[in-house]
Amino acid sequence: MDLSPRRRRILDRIVPSVVPSVSGTAAFRKIDARWAPNAGYTTCGGLPAYVAGMLGLTAEGAATRINTGGGLAGMRNAGIATGSWVHNGAGERRRAIMAGGQPARLKPGDFYLLCSGSAERHETGCNCIAPVKPEEANKYKGATIEHVGIIVSAAGNLWRTADAGQGNQQVQLALYIWRQFNPATQQIAGESDRFGKPMRRLCGWIDVDRFPFLT
Numbered sequence: 596m597d598l599s600p601r602r603r604r605i606l607d608r609i610v611p612s613v614v615p616s617v618s619g620t621a622a623f624r625k626i627d628a629r630w631a632p633n634a635g636y637t638t639c640g641g642l643p644a645y646v647a648g649m650l651g652l653t654a655e656g657a658a659t660r661i662n663t664g665g666g667l668a669g670m671r672n673a674g675i676a677t678g679s680w681v682h683n684g685a686g687e688r689r690r691a692i693m694a695g696g697q698p699a700r701l702k703p704g705d706f707y708l709l710c711s712g713s714a715e716r717h718e719t720g721c722n723c724i725a726p727v728k729p730e731e732a733n734k735y736k737g738a739t740i741e742h743v744g745i746i747v748s749a750a751g752n753l754w755r756t757a758d759a760g761q762g763n764q765q766v767q768l769a770l771y772i773w774r775q776f777n778p779a780t781q782q783i784a785g786e787s788d789r790f791g792k793p794m795r796r797l798c799g800w801i802d803v804d805r806f807p808f809l810t
């Protein structure tokens with residue numbers, strides 16, 4: 596696959612500078628400088644935020660705060676606000692096929708997001724900007740974003756991703772991971788919990804070629 600120079604830069608230079616890494620090291624601190632054992636949150640959002648910061652941001656891109664490691668719904672908001680969000684909805688996939696094409700597919704370098712919650716919330720709510728103010732949170736009807744990471748390969752049904760937020764509450768890791776994708780359910784092997792690795796819905800992704808990065 597021919598990849599844009601931006602995608603090559605993400606995959607060949609930026610991600611390998613911090614993946615793999617373990618909390619407590621200089622490399623991991625570039626992903627998340629604040630995390631400490633038992634901090635009560637995982638660090639997955641820090642990796643796409645770091646990549647965004649290394650690519651640099653236009654004024655439009657900076658206004659989304661995509662490089663600040665804010666909330667996971669904030670990352671989706673940044674994609675929607677800039678026209679770079681690709682919602683993985685049943686309606687979008689159906690329309691693409693009816694138009695004689697194929698549903699949109701992630702490319703290496705894209706920022707992917709997984710969500711949980713009802714299909715109805717995902718289909719209708721995950722393509723809308725979510726309120727970021729806590730007092731407006733009840734207006735938000737989308738599904739819950741569970742994880743964000745970087746696509747290394749999404750060919751076939753065995754995908755390769757780069758993800759922070761691995762490990763546990765004592766040690767956080769950033770790793771390359773193989774993930775199984777199920778095209779029938781649009782779910783991929785998600786994040787570990789104490790029951791193993793549940794399947795999570797592919798909510799959508801930020802098309803990095805369309806996001807207003809500087810380079």
Ligand SMILES: [Zn+2]
Binds near residue numbers: 718721738797799
């Ligand atoms: Zn969703």
